Amino acid sequence: MKKYLIIGNGAAGVNAAVAIRANDKTSSIKIISDEEFNFYGRPLISYYLSGQVKPENIYYRNEEFYKSKNIKVLLDTKAKKIDTVKKEVLTSLGERISYDKLLIATGSSPFIPLIKNLDFNRQKNVFTFLTYKDSIRLKEKITGNSKVVIAGAGLVGLKASEGLFGQVASITVVDLADRVMASVLDKSEADIIQEHIEQKFINFKLQMSICEVQGKSSVSEVTLSNGETFDCDILVVAVGVRPNVVLAKEAGINTLRGIVVDEYMQTSIKDVYAAGDCVESLDLFSSENNRVFALWPNASNQGEIAGFNMTGAKIKAPKIFAMNSISFFGLQLISAGVISDSRSSGVFVDSTKNKLHKLNIFNDNLIGFVLINDNQRAGIYTSLINDKTNLSALAYDITSKDIGFNVYSAEERTKKIFDCNGGY
């Protein structure tokens, strides 16, 4: 009988708990969460905002799931301190929970830029957009007359704008970059997305930032870096996230930008593991640079691997590359790997109205792709990136036609069909 403790009830934490239970039927598994809700699909909060997802469907698994796996979840409980010597965690309720194996899956928090006169504690109409609670609060606050300003034209900001669309009077998205989703897309792809969203009368103020807000108990006006000012009833700050490393750092665990882990997801301290958005992962495309990836599939994978390893397995976590699948008002974007033109020996772009198909090839390997509204077999591309498949060994030139499973030789296909391990 061991005691497993998991801090964080997100994708990494829950997948870890499931993995632990798969290998260890009897030990106790506890999850501590500072949120008041059971495990929910975090990216669904914009769908909740729009009304597409009803409250009962936001939960990732039902109650029965935790019961059948005998996983105990302590909601609304914050881990205050980790004592790695005594092997216990002090909670906000003053409880000390001891563990044999600990997983830190604390995720990330919104980054709040410096904006003159902005005060989250005082102003009641400013929001971040990362949790279900954020979304509930925002949904309660908006009216048909709301003039909404969103700081950040990244994935979260744009999804927030989509969630709000049709429910408010106006939406303005402000970003310092020259394009939307600057961390994911090049200008040409970003323009397609931006144009599409602009058709819904959502305004973009790019290459600008909000430098000042007016209003005491609530923000009433924002001032941009070019001096322009306009009315604002709701301000959503979605300029990015930062990994939650303080708890680990204070416990003496090695951290840089994120928590440092070895290839088995163990931190610098024995029996303490970390996974998900709070850790630094090895980048598939760079041997030195460890990066923090805030990606759902990555969090699930790392959680599962950490979970298995906490029960004594020795599974190596794979290197990570960026991947995103997201839609904006029916326009579907799927991308993975390195997509910037600067690092490639061949970029193949096939674009028509509202459609784009871009492959980034380097040294006979596919290193990245962007597909807009052209997505049926995207996973095969992802596999080619992941497996570092030599493109010259394939049945045809992948830039010459739509990809299919027929890109592999008959022997390779048979092998893959019989293996079908899935994996990480």
Place this chain on the structure above:
Amino acid sequence: MSLDFNTPDFEVIRNGNRCIQCKVCVHQCANAVHFYDEEYDVVCVDDSKCVNCHRCVTLCPTKALVIRKYPLEFRENFNWHGKAIKEIYKQSQTGGVLLSSMGNPEPFPIYWDKMLLNASQVTNPSIDPLREPMETKVVIGRKPERLKFDANGKLLTKMPLNIELKVPVMFSAMSYGSISRNAHESLARAAEELGIFYNTGEGGLSKDFYKYGKNTIVQVASGRFGVHKEYLNAGAAIEIKIGQGAKPGIGGHLPGKKVGEDVSATRMIPVGSDAISPAPHHDIYSIEDLRQLIFSLKEATGYKKPVFVKIAAVHNSAAIASGVVRAGADAIVVDGFRGGTGAAPTRVRNNVGIPIELALAAIDQRLREEGIRNYCSLIVAGSIRNSSDVVKAIALGADAVYIGSAAVIALGCHMCHSCSTGKCNWGIATQYPELVKRLNPDIMYKRLVNLISAWNNEIQELLGGMGINAIESLRGNRLMLRGVDLNEKELEVLGIKYAGE
């Protein structure tokens, strides 16, 4: 020539209420009758290319297709009917010999349908095959004049070479080339399971098929394609093909485009070259010459394989058969004028040869009269359509029958008579790999087994009804037959009485 008198033979009707535009018909029609019009996003039809093979009709998941005779009529004329006119249009356009496939479709009498079988009533008991043993096994080959036994009842007579059939039905010669590899495999596997034989035809035998050797008859024809010592020894018996019912007196022609790697290897000819079988065997101009070939083959196989000789049913079949027996054949195969073919000149197919029923009766009669009937077995072919045709053939004097058309129909042939185009949509008479694939031997050999097993049951029922419990007892028992709608001459040739006599 832009002026084309030809009009479609068939009309393809698509029920728009049922068609779901799934394009299965488009993918399946090798003649490109069905096609997808991208501009209008709809599946369309070109009637003129349709051969009425029913592939699309069969595979259409909503049964939205019907094929009918093209409703265009010529002015009614009993003599210059539409077919006669259209043939002239075709020949005047191309200057070519008209080609046809499968057997003679013309309305000549079908004697099987003018003969009826007997059954036991009161004075002799009928037999229930479900309760009592019933033998449908036959033995092919020479039979001894008489049997000698020693004092202890032990057989002293040395028995000649024989092969045994569990059912008196075999699959006719259809060459690899004229039919597909998968069709061959289906026939071979079915023959093995049924305890009967299939025939290689004159295309040689792929080494892959040697494993079915004990159920294989290897053919030697005028082109001698694929004939070598190993081949001769691979089968259970050898058949010398002199003639074929569909095209007596002429040879064969496998177009070069059907001679791919595999066909080339089994036929021992270069890839892409036409395989032309001469009309005669150039070493056979007499019965004596035939005897030489028969014994050459026996010599090559150490006198271990019976040798059959196959002839087409023609005017002097009885006399020819007598000669063939005297030349030393162990079995004589007679192929009637309705026998099928992959390709034959239409005029030959429709106008040369005689009905198998009459040839069979004449030959059996002649051999008996000459006292040589037991020297060899008599096998008939040329449109045996069902089990009652088999029983009637045996009552007329046959030992066994060959089926070709019936076998390919079991494999999916819909008698569209277009084998010669090489684009058989059912994967039978084609060498295109994507079409050959459509005939899955795993499925199709079972259909052949089903067919022959069903016939075997029916044969037993018919025998039992006549009070006969072994098919050997029916052979040549013409008293079991009565004619209807026949004139006196026909009855005389058939050697049967009129119904009521």
Place this chain on the structure above:
Amino acid sequence: MKKIYAFESRCLGCRLCEVYCRTARFKSKDVVKAHKRKNITSAIIVEEVLGPNNISYFALQCRHCKNPKCIKACISGAMYKNDKGIVRNDSEKCVGCLSCILVCPFGVIKKNDDGKSVSKCDLCADFGEPFCVENCPNEAIKFLNEGEARALK
């Protein structure tokens, strides 16, 4: 666990499996109605293989991986593995984010026309044998255990 295995040497590329897959996904299982009344996505894909002289085909559908990437990529919890090992998608929960399509190494999950959900093979788990297998005219797809399939390959 039984899965659908495709035999390329037998596949005609007729795409009847796609027709019957769509039919299987329609309540009344009537081919005409399934295609006329509703735009249903087939969860089986027929692909072409171009050889030097010929075209061959094979059908492909979800392989129900041991450790499915699609489940871990799913943001809504719609994708799950049932107790029989069948990977299924709950269309009530699916929001059509296509994360599963992004990671499926076989490329066999398809976006539905409504853009709000995806289609994938569930082996017709709710009613007997897979429809595509039952209706393949050439036995080119079979419902087999892995061992049986290996023996036939």
